[in-house]
Amino acid sequence: MSALIPRLRRIGAMMVGMPDYDAYLAHMRRHHPERTPMDRTRFFRERQEARYGGRNGGKCC
């Protein structure tokens, strides 16, 4: 039950194209430990730009 709320939050975030920051951090730690990962705010802004910049083909009818 306690897992339900975070999961709903992830579903909600992903519905508007925002991936999980912790997953990103984990990925960076595992594969690129030498690089400094983006902080939460920069990650948010970067993803926002990537989703809405227009390169993603827009929304459906």
Added chain:
Amino acid sequence: MTRHIPWILIAILGAAALSVVALSRGEAVNALWIVVAAVSSFLVAYRYYALFIGRTVMRLEDGRPTPAIRRADGLDYVATDRVVLFGHHFAAIAGAGPLVGPVLAAQMGYLPGTIWIIAGVVLAGAVQDFMVLFISMRRDGKSLGELIRMEMGQVAGTIALFGAFMIMVIILAVLALIVVKALAESPWGMFTVAATVPLAMLMGAYTRWIRPGRIGEVSLIGLAGLLAAIVYGQSVAQSPYWGPLFTFTPLQLCWILVGYGAVASVLPVWLLLAPRDYLSTFLKIGAIAALAVGIVIMAPPLKMHAVTQFVNGNGPVWSGGLFPFLFITIACGAVSGFHALIASGTTPKLIAREGDAPIIGYGAMLMEAFVAIMALVGASILDPGVYFTMNSPAAVIGTGPASAAAAVTAMGFPIAPEVIAQTARDVGEHTIISRTGGAPTLAVAMAEIFSHVAGGPAMKAFWYHFAILFEALFILTAVDAGTRAGRFMLQDLIGLAVPGFKQTASFLPGLVATVLTVAAWGFFLYQGVTDPLGGVNTLWPVFGISNQMLAAIALMLATAVLFRMKQDRYAWVTVLPAVWLLICTLSAGWLKLFSADPKVGFLAHAARFGTAADRGEILAPAMSMAEMRQIIFNDRVDAALVALFLAVVLSVLFFTIRTCLSARRAAGPTATEIPARLVPAE
């Protein structure tokens, strides 16, 4: 064997429900039968057909690394939990289309639409989404244009890209037209929609500087603002000072929208587009869920006839007979080509295992079909008299309750003028006559359902404007996002001839491409708004034809890929729906061009007005010679556009056949998949 028993029971239930829907005559059928028929068909189709396609036709391998594994970067390529991904994909594919098409199709009764949605999604729509997702997933998440280029050659790819751009233009124009139709002369609706702009900007500032990244929090704030806007909208509309300030004619709204589209698409995304997308996405999901619950609780009887006399054509909502026009009127919900762009967009980059593809690709489309079924139910629980009063053009039924009631009663759907006036008062509008475009009709139906569950008749006006706001909100988001996407498509296309144009970072090409995109959809919007037959009548079929043609293109790509995989013995899975869509769209396109009936054929219509103009005559609804010339010009542009779509789809057909033939001659598979054994790049 025992594991099949529950599915057999579901199938029997579905068949029973469908026969109740199809065979009842004379007595009102409960809407829940349609819902049960649809849901059981979808469950069985998923369990057997989707899994058959996945296992046998595509041969999905769970061990094979997906793009999310191979190219994992924590950003674009992220292995995502399939429930989370389902939400992402569904939110991206479900828009206004599945809500509007079925409402318009209800003019033929609820039965034809129900059958087409169920059969169409199972055999065509969901297959298309699933196949494109699969093809893209095996090719690093490449986009539809790139996939066609890889599998069918450069020329085919460019033609398809061009077709996709034109389809985008038509979609934007039609969506904007629906907003115009819903908000014209409606100060309450206009105020609430206008209020979302400063509201979204506040939300944007909040997520930018105050609490970056708190999407849930800011969405709740936004929702509170929206509800306040709906509540205050009533006082604004009734105020002698503010009311007129928010009352616009369709033509004024057309220019406002064009201006909005141009400005909004060059603003930074965090300011307006992103926050409004949060609002519209969550509102959309919430409203769809509430509608489903509402229909189940209310269990309304269907008041629309199962089949009306308009199956033969001559319907007031849109012209043309059941075949082929029903199959292009309900595009999204049954089969939507636009999904091919989504299924080859972000989703294939997020799939964790190949085994998740059926539920994402096939399952999410079934869910959209369910939305379409609910929209059809919504339109069909209204009194048919109200339905035809709202959806017939003013040229047919006039503008007053008396003339509308007389005209609609003469069609065979009796309604009293008082009922028309009372329905308008109930929902807090000046009039419901000729509120075409589908959105207002659905809003009346949603108000009916929601007020039954919560608030009673006193809340009808609130729920009506809530429904209008919810539809307008995500249409405006789509207009904004679509203009940006169109801009990049156009830059790519022009870049083929003028390489410097491709530089998306430089200012001038971007501006030129944006202006061209807005001008393109603005032209069709203007044409639709000034169209005396109401615009929806003309533009919706063109949109349907183009959307279904894109679906045909996607299914042809899928066919070519199956041949190149040497899986041609299963090619019927995509050939069947592709052929059906080609038959529907080519014959619909042909009729739109060459039908002798001026209500259907663009050229016949132009000829009729041309001969009259030569005689110096002015035909209604034109008021002057200049308007006559405008109508003739519009007809010719529409005809050229349809001819262009026909040319695009026929040339892709040519490339498909060529690819399939050469794949058959080849000894082994020739599909350009990323090899399975490739180890993920660390």
